[in-house]
Amino acid sequence: MPAIVLVGAQWGDEGKGKATDLLGSSVDYVVKFNGGNNAGHTVVIGDQKYALHLLPSGILTAGCTPVIANGVVVDLAVLIEELDGLEARGVDTSKLLISANAHVIPPYNRVLDKVTERFLGQRRLxxxxxxxxxxxxxxxxxxxxxxxxxxxxxxLRQKVEAALEVKNQVLLKIYNRRAxxxxxxxxELMRHAERIRPMVxxxxxxxxxxxxxxxxxxxxAGQATLLDVDHGTYPFVTSSNATSGGACTGSGVAPTRIDRVIAILKAYSTRVGEGPFPTELHDxxxxxxxxxxxxxxxxxxxxxRCGWLDVVVGRYATRINGVTDFVITKLDVLTGLETIPxxxxxxVQGTRHDEMPVNQSDFHHAQPVYEELPGWTEDISGCRTFDDLPPNAQRYVLRVEELVGARVSAIGVGPGRTQTIQRHSLLGAD
Incomplete structure (x- = not known):
């Protein structure tokens, strides 16, 4: 049975939570290996919608052990609030495991994050x-x-005192904020220590x-490929490695043990926050x-921010992550469009780039070169096999598969748990 890495292929919000849930009944452990409560997964089960921020999506699947690994930064108050919220809805959270080596978000870092971003003004990230x-x-x-x-x-006290000796000087003398x-x-840190002790x-x-x-x-993975601190659109990135390599450093499981890398690709593109976005639409x-x-x-x-699908980004994700399988999500959103660029x-200033430009300034000035694909008007939310899709929807998927350079193994046609077409096994059985 495999060890599988699941990553976002764009700027996040691709639907990784649904893909994790799709695999859930076949998975024994679901591991969050990077990021914190700055990214969310939405999972829809029946008529119930769950928004997860810090917890791995596997916490919603009976028999699956959810793990917060060493590469995660943990806001204890958020963690407890999320656990309490799920338990109030009848979800068993008792199997959660937390790495003793995961870092904790202290309150002074939340303060510094907010005041620094305001201080940056137009240069904010x-x-x-x-x-x-x-x-x-x-x-x-x-x-x-x-x-x-x-x-x-x-x-703990020694570490807090040492940190505040410096950070309070920054707050007081640079940002004019209270110590x-x-x-x-x-x-704050000790308040929740006993509650999570059995999980550590x-x-x-x-x-x-x-x-x-x-x-x-x-x-x-939390976040996504183009938000990776090393391989993303720096400096408009997150602070951790959201690519497949981060799964190893963020969990302590070696690269030689990884069998498959599944990347989630939304049928169009979105981005939150600042930074270049070549296909962004303002219309x-x-x-x-x-x-x-x-x-x-x-x-x-x-x-x-929304735009058309960018397969230059898709090819880049294939290469950086070693993608074996793509899951295309939200194909149903494109229904009704006459043509789909x-x-x-x-x-870039008259030069064609088929791959990601090496320079960030070139990417910032990149103008998209579009290929127009025919759209469809048929409702696809009830489709459960690839052959059920209208011919133009099939052509869209096949063309994307050709352009990104890895097979499309599953297709999301709606937010529900069952609204997914599976073309190939995500476990690598075919």
Whole structure:
């Protein structure tokens, strides 16, 4: 049985939660390996809609063990609120495991995130203000607080005091904000320590042992390829590695143990926050995609920027992640369009680029080169096999498959749990 990495192929919000849920009954562990509560997954089960921010989607599947691995940064208050909300709706959360090596988001980093973004003004990055970036910066600066530190109050206090010696100077002297008290931080961090203690463990050992036993482990990325801190549209990126390589460093499971990489590709493109977006639409077509696709952030509620599908981005995701299978989501949103443009290359000051430009400034100035594909008017939300799709919808999928360079194994035709067409096994059985 395989170890599978699931990533977003664009700028996030592609529907990774639904793909995880699709695999759920075949998966023993679902692992969140990067990010924090700055990204959300929406899963629809029957008439119930679940918005998950920090928890892995596998928490909604009976028999599946959800894991928050070492590469995640954890806001304890958000975690407890999310657990309480699910339990109030009858969801069993008792199997959740949390890495002792995961970093905790302290309250001073939320403050710094918000004031820094406001200070940047027009140069802002579009962060969610949840302290994610400053916490990853603390991790790299080796002044971070880990989950295991919650269980040694003396060490925790020393780390908080050391951090605030510097951070309070920044708050007071640069941003003219009040200092954060050590006791205030200690109280917030300690408040939830006992609640999560039974969940804290060596998750790398647990996961490697599971793979040894032949169980299926699914690594679920937060954010997406073009938001990866190394391979995304820097600096308009997240603070972690959201590509398939991040699954290894973020979980402690080696690259040689990964069997498949599944990438989620929305049938059009969206982006939240700042940064270049070649196919972005500022017209009625963009409004159509936003309203029909309900393109508003799961975590923030922010309206998403919308544009046509960009297969240059898709090819890049294939290469960077080593994609074996694509899942196309929200194909139903395109129903009713007479023609559907697909970006197949960029024009940068008269030069054609069939691959991502190496320079960020070139990407910023890239103009999309479109190929027009015929649309369809038939309702596809009830289709359950590829042959059920109208001919033009089939042609759209096949052309995208050809352009991105990896097979399309599943197609989403609606938000519901059963509204998916499966062409090939995502477990690699065919």
């Amino acid at each position: 579009g962060t969610t203000g949840r302290g994610i970036g400053p916490t990853y910066a603390d991790k790299m600066n080796r002044v971070g607080i880990r989950v295991q530190d919650l269980y040694d109050e003396s060490i 954060v008290a050590v006791e205030e931080v200690m109280e 463990t060596d998750t790398a050992l647990v996961l490697n042992t599971a793979v040894d036993r032949g169980e299926t482990v699914l690594f679920e 009625a077509d963009g409004d159509f995609l936003r309203e029909t696709g309900a393109e508003f952030g799961t975590t923030t509620g922010r309206p998403r 697909v970006c197949v290359a960029y024009d």
